[in-house]
Amino acid sequence: MAEVQARLQSLSEDYTKLQQELQAAVQSRQKLEAQKQENSNVQKEFGRLKDGENIYKLVGPVLLKQDKVEAESTVNGRLEFIGKELERTEDQIKEIQEKIEKKKGEIIQAQAGLQAGAGAPGKVAAKG
16 A cells, blocks of 8 residues: 555656646747747848848947848848757657656556555455
8 A cells, every 4th residue: 555655656746847847848938939039020120121221239238230141141040940949849848748648647547556455445344
């Protein structure tokens, strides 16, 4: 009986850890989505620029003039990187969700074993 309770406690702790991992992965995805949106907006702004207009980049407390081709290349590179990170994070979230479902099944089985173990002595005592 104590073995089953200890296993159930261990499974419960594992389940909690997995939920925390999932929460961290979801927060990471939200950050990446925000970065993607911000960089997409910058890319749209580049499309609205007329020839000869200046682009400035904030470096510390200073605005530095930047070449349009270089700026577009930087933003496109960021968007590509963010896209790959989003895919990786989505895969990570799916994997964690699968682990959570598996752990949930293990917990249910352990609880059923505990209830069956708890019910059996009661039946024997009633007969005796």
